[in-house]
Amino acid sequence: MADGNTGAAWEPRIVAFFCNWCTYTASDLAGTSRMTYAPNTRVIRIMCSGRLDPQFVVTAFRQGADGVLIGGCHPGDCHYQEGNYKALRRFRLLRRLLTQLGIEDARVRLEWISASEGDRVQKVTNEMVEQVRALGPLRLTPLPTPETAAPGHSIAVGE
Helix, strand or coil, X not given: CECCCCCCECCCCXXXXXXXXXXXXXXXXXXXXXXXXXXXXXXXXXXXXXXXXXXXXXXXXXXXXXXXXXXXCCCCCCCCCCHHHHHHHHHHHHHHHHHHCCCCHHHEEEEECCCCCHHHHHHHHHHHXXXXXXXXXXXXXXXCCCCCCCCCCCCCCCC
16 A cells, blocks of 8 residues: 555554553563564553553544554553453453544554563564554544634644
């Protein structure tokens, strides 16, 4: 699929929010073990998957991500006792919200990956990139700016 601006082949952009204690450590293990996986993913370390504000995911999509991967500790292994259960509850609500915004369920994924599972980070990352590549680029309607707003309509500061 060609990108309209550059003429180059389109590649999906994935933003990954990884728990500091498990999935981020597994990602580091994959790197130090020289495991190769798609370079399309930009990892953002968060202290706990339960601390991921759904607004961060929406913002990632708004700023050009084609997919979002969330990684946390296995249930029962959370450094903060129940953070991953909180993440699961938020994830279910987030998927409903994204569906209402016209974003396919397959563009966001939650995975439990422990610190010793570097090979799983490799597998999940590659699967996510291929899944989003099959969906194609995410085409969201741009947010209105003062230049594009309809005459007579004002835009609130901070939007």
